[in-house]
Amino acid sequence: MNRLEVKHLKKYYTSQKAVDDISFSLAPGSIFGLLGPNGAGKTTLLRMITGILFPDEGEIIFDGKKFDPDTDIAYIGYMPEEKGLYKKMQIGDQAIYLAQLKGLSKAAALESVKHWFVKFEMQSWWNKKVEDLSKGMQQKLQFVTTVLNDPKLIILDEPFSGLDPVNTNLIKDEIYKLAQNGSSIIFSTHRMEQVEEICDHIILVNKGQKILDGTVNGVKQQFKENMFAIGLESIPENISTPAFEVISNNRDHQLLLKIHEGYKPNDVLHYFLQQQVGINSFHEILPSLSEIFIKLVEGTPLTRQFQTVTA
Numbered sequence: 001m002n003r004l005e006v007k008h009l010k011k012y013y014t015s016q017k018a019v020d021d022i023s024f025s026l027a028p029g030s031i032f033g034l035l036g037p038n039g040a041g042k043t044t045l046l047r048m049i050t051g052i053l054f055p056d057e058g059e060i061i062f063d064g065k066k067f068d069p070d071t072d073i074a075y076i077g078y079m080p081e082e083k084g085l086y087k088k089m090q091i092g093d094q095a096i097y098l099a100q101l102k103g104l105s106k107a108a109a110l111e112s113v114k115h116w117f118v119k120f121e122m123q124s125w126w127n128k129k130v131e132d133l134s135k136g137m138q139q140k141l142q143f144v145t146t147v148l149n150d151p152k153l154i155i156l157d158e159p160f161s162g163l164d165p166v167n168t169n170l171i172k173d174e175i176y177k178l179a180q181n182g183s184s185i186i187f188s189t190h191r192m193e194q195v196e197e198i199c200d201h202i203i204l205v206n207k208g209q210k211i212l213d214g215t216v217n218g219v220k221q222q223f224k225e226n227m228f229a230i231g232l233e234s235i236p237e238n239i240s241t242p243a244f245e246v247i248s249n250n251r252d253h254q255l256l257l258k259i260h261e262g263y264k265p266n267d268v269l270h271y272f273l274q275q276q277v278g279i280n281s282f283h284e285i286l287p288s289l290s291e292i293f294i295k296l297v298e299g300t301p302l303t304r305q306f307q308t309v310t311a
């Protein structure tokens with residue numbers, strides 16, 4: 001059974017189709033990347049999944065049942081991009097309060113907060129106020145308050161913004177552990193290299209519509225362009241063959257090749273062996289998610305506007 005199913009979701013503002021018929025599903029334990037350019041509709045979509053906004057049309061199924069924000073919100077952890085912590089409240093009390101809001105008893109909330117504060121070495125923050133923390137420290141606290149009640153669905157909007165590499169790794173490792181324990185994670189970011197590293201599945205949204213849906217590897221395979229890198233002992237002066245073309249000649253005797261339609265990687269190896277050139281390495285170059293993203297969304301207008309009818 002899927003953890004979440006989003007079916008034909010729509011949210012229209014006066015002049016914008018912010019979310020325009022989006023469907024996808026999310027399995028338990030999956031780390032799911034929600035990608036899209038600025039204004040694509042990601043935040044609007046996440047706000048519907050977290051019960052902050054009601055959809056105009058469509059359906060959300062959470063754990064096999066129609067999503068009920070009043071009760072299901074206790075099983076969802078949402079870390080929005082704009083942080084929602086009380087600046088003046090003491091950090092320990094605030095974390096306990098937020099855990100209780102998610103349905104934990106006072107004792108369970110205290111136990112969970114202590115567990116996470118020890119794990120993330122935050123014990124000395126207990127009596128401080130949020131306004132006394134740096135941006136990165138606030139980000140770390142926000143992550144902890146998002147996962148305190150062990151949610152089934154965790155939604156993280158730019159969770160690493162402002163974090164140093166050590167704290168980024170700390171949170172990354174926790175995301176993997178939470179997923180291994182069955183939580184489903186939706187991860188929204190503009191940092192494509194983080195998506196490649198962390199997510200198993202992605203959807204790409206543009207102008208309110210889903211334009212790509214698949215596993216990270218599946219999407220890369222779908223957009224591959226028969227590019228290969230080959231390391232040679234020496235580069236022959238003239239390379240002429242119908243099997244491939246040389247795209248670039250990198251340092252360290254590495255060539256980037258594009259194999260032509262109808263030819264195979266073996267034809268490349270065969271060519272250089274025939275030329276009696278030693279081959280040190282040979283591997284396929286798949287496009288990065290960043291390249292795929294740019295290819296699909298570049299040049300498209302920022303938002304999907306209603307057509308204005310002129311008399």
Ligand SMILES: Nc1ncnc2c1ncn2[C@@H]1O[C@H](COP(=O)(O)OP(=O)(O)OP(=O)(O)O)[C@@H](O)[C@H]1O
Binds near residue numbers: 016041042043044045
């Ligand atoms: N309350 C609102 N009223 C009217 N239009 C809105 C409202 N909120 C968002 N929009 C519009 O809906 C579209 C989608 O916005 P949304 O915030 O969901 O995009 P996003 O993908 O989260 O963008 P970003 O990556 O910049 O955060 C945009 O065109 C935005 O201007």
